[in-house]
Amino acid sequence: MTNSLREIEDNEVLFITGSNTKEAHPVIANMMLKARRKGAKIIIADPRRVPLVRFAELWLQQRPGTDIALLNTMAHVILKEGLINEQFINEQTTGFNDWRASLDAFTPEAGEKLTGVPKGDLVRAARIYGCSRRAAIYYTMGITQHAQGTANVNAVANLALLTGNIGRPFTGINPLRGQNNVQGACDAGCLPNVYPGYQRVDIPLVQQTFERAWAMPLSVRPGLAATEITGKALEGAVKALYVMGENPVLGDPNTEHTRKGFQKLDFLVVQDIFLTETGMLADVVLPATCFAEKDGTFINTDRRVQRVRKAVEPPGEAREDWRVIAELSKRLGYEMRYESPEEIFEELGRLWPALEGITYGRLERGGIQWPCPTRSHPGTEFLYKGGFPRGKVSFTAVSMAPPVERADREYPLVLTTGRNLFQYHFGSMTRRAAPIESHAGKPYAEIHPEDAEHMRISQDETVRVTSRRGSIRLTARITERVRRGEIFIPMHYAEAAVNVLTNNEALDAFSKTPEFKITAVKVERLAQEG
């Protein structure tokens, strides 16, 4: 997030796109409701009737995969109606005129045709967002999990630049991060192209800094993204994999493909708190500790570093992950000497100035938001105050491209995946929490009543959902939460693992993010088999 969770309640306009906040980030949704109680307007763009729609001034029920058309049309209207922030554009951006020309075609009429949203609503949304200088955008995987994900994000950014809704309190571009420490894992450098603090591995000066700090020659070749590793394993280029706290067999697109790739590895090590589907394929499984059994820090969605504290002893011989890594490293000839997580955190701070001012001692008094370069720095509530670090930023022209898969005669429905309120990800934790499992323990597919009637499917009937990759069986839940022609399946259930259906070849070219939000499928009654 460029801005802060605390600022949400003072937003004037909240434009929420591709985020089922009430279920995926329930407490952030509470902050949004607080803003609404204080008079804010909520606009939601989502193909599904997500629960927050009930509180929205306006709901744009777009077709999946039409984010660029929707966002560009809004920009077109904001431009045409003179709601732009000229001073901001002149002072802080470049490329405005070229970009402007790219919007000519996105009239409200064209927007309606492309997105399925009535043009009047598109115009109203543009006016509400464009008229406010305290408007914030919130998005999650509904924007990013597309083959056009990077372009979608650029289109989001263009809207903020056009209205100057960034670099001040109560505005901003705010992706809501989905996991407790996904921000921290990125910040700490668990990405194939950057060291901690987003410092690129292929810049020699950076490489030399880290070689000195770690006293070891380092590679300048950017590595493989998670979604590329399976393919490389199948080709035989990757022989061994060390997985700590992930379950890619359920998490990656196209389960069959992932399983084959992992089976082809010469050596697979999985370190986790449970024997996951990935762990079952491993040669070695290492018992790890969960959040309640260790000290450390997490970084949340608004860049807030917060202290995690040990509350209970781990079961059996389970060990803290850092101790396991350090020991393995030693045995591979690279000594790692640490007495505590605090020492590791201090080392990270020395290598990335944004964390340098944060100490465990300071965190005792509450979380601190990076950047926090010095011990006396209070932390940063919102980014880009007084300008962008690299000077002016550029508008990026983005054009529509169709999704990789489209509904056709054989696979007439579009599948989106996501979370529900009760379960979390692939369920290794929540499915072992008894009350949650007893309340929300069955896999289901949301199907629109008209589609259900057409296919003669009744409520709670078991159906088979099939894509070009495979098929799963689960219960039909007939509901108007989904659009006609679309179905939704939550990702949590191993017995009906939705990634059996998804496409490992539909990736965003830059981010390598899979197109989980659009897969062509068909739904059949099991009774028909006879």
Added chain:
Amino acid sequence: MVRFTLDDQEIVVPEGITVLEAARRSGIFIPTLCDDSRLEPFGGCRLCVVQVQGIPRLVTACTTPVAEGMRVQSTNEEIERRRRTIVELILSDHPNDCMVCEKAGDCNLQELAYFYDLRTNRFYGQRSQRLVKDQNPFIERDMEKCILCGKCVRACYDIQGVGAIDFTSRGFTAKIAPPFEKDLDCEFCGQCVSVCPTGALMSKQSLGKGRQKDVQEVDTICPYCGCGCNLTLHVSRNEVVRVTSRPDTINEGWLCVKGRFGYSFINSPDRLKTPLIKKDGKFAEATWEETFDYVATRLGAIKSKHGPDAIGGLSSARCSNEENYLFQKFMRAAIGTNNVDHCARL
């Protein structure tokens, strides 16, 4: 800013705040059962009555905004007599089974009974019957203990935007219930449990696991989504038995069903307890010593035969910064490859 007098003390507070809030900020205790500064004022329990000069009757501090020059008396004999009577009336329609109540030691009503030394009760008589048990798996609703403060109703409607419960019936039969007095079927965020001043709303899975005085509280961060909600884990005999959240944190003490009720995986019998090495397609328990040796040997052999880029590492958005930092350092410095990633894309 507004200047007013509270118990002969001159106090300056921002405009618009209530007498109760002003008293809190000045460290003056006014009892209340229905107020929570995160919720709209309600004025239901009448315990916070105070004397304002120039107003003949007592007024509720929670609904009275401070005005310039106001003179307020937070306590005197008459006020305390009234407050004592209110608590006595509440207790006359209460099970008073503190000896076996989950909430004992952490109960506002119990504290007030102690404070006012209510050993006998002038109002004992008929008690309202609210015996129906709710079968939902999360929240124990013991409506016998409900004092109708309405905090749960306000939290559910205003904070959560759900409105799963409300007041129903009138007078002696008044109660708080879901529509048609059915079982709760809501988001099960448990905000209602967190604001309940008595033992009327409790977490089912915490029942019998230890009362407040027996638990150790540890402040930490929620392991689920990226909101970073602050959690307080209540630990008894090396087991997390309850989760709460402090109101002075970014999440203001509000949690969701996963954060508040989704913790029993910690003690699941399925937890991995020893290293496992697969031999002939089957896992066998191993010591750390042999496992470390085995992993180091295998990785070392693959590295020398195929080069460091034949090895990949997947780290975790669930692990800490320290663990993630060390993992990528391990892949880059000990193995020698940049093949390190995690599930941010997924």
